[in-house]
Amino acid sequence: MKAHPFLLHKWQHWLALGFGSGLSPKAPGTFGTLAALPLVWLLAMISPLWAAVAIVAAALLGVYLCEMVSRDIGTEDHGAIVFDEIVGFAITLWAVPFNLQNVLVAFVLFRLLDIVKPWPIRWFDRNVHGGLGVMMDDIVAGVLACLLLHSVWLPLQL
Numbered sequence: 001m002k003a004h005p006f007l008l009h010k011w012q013h014w015l016a017l018g019f020g021s022g023l024s025p026k027a028p029g030t031f032g033t034l035a036a037l038p039l040v041w042l043l044a045m046i047s048p049l050w051a052a053v054a055i056v057a058a059a060l061l062g063v064y065l066c067e068m069v070s071r072d073i074g075t076e077d078h079g080a081i082v083f084d085e086i087v088g089f090a091i092t093l094w095a096v097p098f099n100l101q102n103v104l105v106a107f108v109l110f111r112l113l114d115i116v117k118p119w120p121i122r123w124f125d126r127n128v129h130g131g132l133g134v135m136m137d138d139i140v141a142g143v144l145a146c147l148l149l150h151s152v153w154l155p156l157q158l
Contacts, residue, residue, distance in 0.1 A: 005072075005073040005074070005075070005078075006023075006069070006073065006080065007072060008020075010072075012064075012065050012068050012069060013069050013072070015061075015065055015083055016065040016066060016068075016069040016081045016082075016083045017069075017080055017081065017082065017083075018031070018032040018035040018036075018082035018083060018085070018086055019035055021034065021035035021082060022079070022080035022081060022082035023080055028079050028080050028082055029079070029082060029085050029111070029114060029115075030111060031082070032082020032083075032084075032085035032086060033082075033085045033086070033088075033089045033107060033110065033111060033114075035082065035085075035086060036085065036086040036087075036089040036090055037103070039058075039086060039090055040089060040090050040093045040098065040103075041098055043055070043090060043093070043094070044093070044096075044097070044098035048094065048095040051090075051094055051095070052094065054090075055087065055090050055091055055094060058086070058087050058090065059087050059135060059139060061083075062083045062084060062086075062087050062131070062134075062135045063130075063131040063132050063134075063135050064131060065081075065083050065131070066081055066083060066084060066130075066131035066134035066135055067130050067131025067132075067134075068131070069081055070130070070131065070134065076129065076130070076133070076134070077133070077134045081134060083135075084134050084135045084137070084138035084139075085114065085138055087135065087138060087139065087142070088110060088114065088138030088139060088141050088142035088145075089106070089107070089110050089142065090142070091139060091142030091143055091145075091146055092106045092109065092110040092141075092142045092145040092146050092149065093106050093146070093149075094146050095146075095150070096146070096149050096150070096154065097154075102149070102153070102154075102157075105149070105153055106145060106149055109145045109148060109149065109153075110141060110142060110145045113141040113144055113145055114137070114138060114141045117137065117141075120140060121137050121140045121141050121144070122137075124136040124137045124140050125137040
């Protein structure tokens with residue numbers, strides 16, 4: 001088994017790997033999304049405005065983390081880097097009531113968009129590079145999933 005190139009003694013690598021969830025040999029993006037659950041649960045307890053501020057701060061941190069870790073290991077957008085999934089899933093569940101049904105629908109929707117990468121997600125994935133590029137496709141997937149949840153799913157719950 002080949003050793004991973006990550007420097008786990010560096011906090012930046014530890015965060016970029018979703019506290020190690022990205023090191024899963026199968027479906028690291030899915031495990032990274034699951035690692036976001038404590039964060040989205042905490043965000044659900046504060047006002048949508050402060051949650052948005054926290055998500056923007058996390059996205060900016062993510063650009064730095066993804067750029068630095070990619071540079072350290074010499075590979076852009078390594079599959080084990082899952083901080084982008086964490087932020088994307090937090091965006092997906094922004095201002096969505098935190099309950100099992102909503103979280104499951106959000107999870108499936110976000111993962112589907114992140115894997116299939118329909119337009120405009122695919123455009124960002126192919127045309128934006130560096131730390132910003134690593135983050136942007138998941139940010140856009142999160143925004144689209146959030147819009148779908150608010151415009152289609154949540155109205156069905158009324």
